[in-house]
Amino acid sequence: MATAPGKKPVHDERLTDISWLHRAMRRPELGAVGGLIVVILFFAATASATMFSVAGIMTVLRPAAELGIMSVTAALLMIGGEFDLSIGSMVAFAGLIFGVLLVNLHLPMILAVLGTLIMAGLFGALNGQLVIRTKLPSFIVTLAFLFILRGLSLVGLKLATGGNTILSGVAPAGKPGFADHLFSGDTLTGLFSWLTAHGMIATLPNGKPSVHGVPISVVWFVTITALATWVLLRTRFGNWIFASGGDANAARNSGVPVNRVKTILFVCTALSAALVAIITSLDTASTDALRGLQMEFEAIIAAVIGGCLLTGGYGSAIGAFFGALIFGTVEIGLTYTNFDSDWFQVFLGAMLLIAVMFNNAVRRRVTGER
Amino acid sequence: MSDLPLIEVRDLRKQFGHVIALAGVSLRVHAGEVLCLLGDNGAGKSTLIKTLSGVHKPTEGEFLAEGKSVAFASPRDALDAGIATVYQDLAMIPLMSITRNFFMGREPAKGVWPFKRVDFRSCDDIVHDEMRRIGIDVRDPTQAVGTLSGGERQCVAIARAVYFGAKVLILDEPTSALGVAQTSMVLKYINQVRAKGLGVIFITHNVRHAYAVGDRFTVLNRGRTIADAAKREIGIDELQTLMAGGKELQEVSAELAGMV
């Protein structure tokens, strides 16, 4: 029965017998993938065909990406056992800071970006430390910051503009540099003009291509999802995230630095909100006090649709990715149909309910609890 | 059995404010020996092992590990000194896979920062191998710990401690929540661990479980050592009597008879 000690472990042939289907059924993102397929089929049947043109797909991807950047980090935090309800307000507040640094203080793009990210990171760390030290639920602590940051954004914007709640002119001064291309505009523009030249992308009546490239937010969205997935599934820190959310005490007893893990995750959610603030401010050349309104809930819902348990310790980043895609598809897709686009809210609530019930069933199967 | 004990405590005291949880306890564990720590609820067993494993600091008394005086600041220190504890609540996370639990906090990383990664595939193989070695066939180490039986979970927790090089294994009531078959699985494993040359401190209030695997028995009562004997010096009835707080078993059954 016993193998000689020190002998290299042998791969048991029965391990490979477990079918990929069985494994796939156990993946947390299963529901979100299924949901996305259903949603796409629905719009394929009801929406006008332009929704599925290259231009149509880009209009879906842009809001999906902006939400998705935040839902992926929100998913990591949820797996780590905490919530951050302040990220929606952080989009407005970080937008204000970014705008003031760029417009009022005339800082170069790279410094304005750095300053905004540092400020957001500090607030994230503050959230984390407050949750850890007070031992209050993060739900309450970050709910406080939902109001504090929204209020600060309003007050700050009025101070910065002399009474307005919109700050405009948020654009790079002079010729755009490297930093500008990282946070604004489109990528793959060469490919898109080639596609247009070969008739694969429709042109506008004036002969210009209907879409210039992939919005930069989409590139960030995909990159962050890939990075988060790698960290979660292939690194020590990833295992610590699962452990911290699964049972913080058990994790501590095993030597996991739970407090550090949670603080870092709060910093990540705040940073992702700041990134969205920077991208959207440059996209619209302005920022206002209502930016990111309710995005904290949408991000959490996308994470839940993606398979995250509300109780922590289980979920996936790819799931949140698909969750955000479902959001974008439905939100924009409705405008391509004859339905009233206010159905979106109804859909959102229904989706959340279904996802939570589905997740509970999945959890019971995973843990064998009855 | 070597002569230098792996762990020795002399006249250990622990007070929580006014509560005297340990009022002078002494014990020794040698390599290749199972020391059973017996005692009724509230006798101070958990407090004693939490002191040994670095969770509490002793108020007074000597604590030697392999002959050297030690003072642990945290459970991590005790782990580093080779003292591993499997707590009553197991320190296992039901939603995480067996492999991820097994390596939790001690994941082997390779590569250079920031590309350091954990090869969970080979970790799966290690876990599968380690579990098969103790006679538990884990079909799929990526399955959640929650799907294992209580006895299997205890064995995973013990195997983890052994794998990471524990010299002394402290088990806090590992059989208290288990059925007969599961208990025998765990007791068999304790036997194997002893055969590997580890010292084991086995806490229980079931005298029969203790007598099945123990080499020495230390009985605690109200924070004090009231008996310390090798297996050949003491019988199972005598242990049972000591456990019942010094009353003869006949007296206890007489009392019980009076109640019905």
Ligand SMILES: Nc1ncnc2c1ncn2[C@@H]1O[C@H](COP(=O)(O)OP(=O)(O)O)[C@@H](O)[C@H]1O
């Ligand atoms: N952290 C603590 N603070 C105060 N009293 C404690 C603490 N831990 C244990 N005690 C007390 O010490 C005594 C021994 O408890 P414990 O070691 O848990 O006993 P056992 O594990 O043998 O049942 C009990 O009277 C208990 O109330």
Ligand SMILES: [Mg+2]
């Ligand atoms: Mg106890």
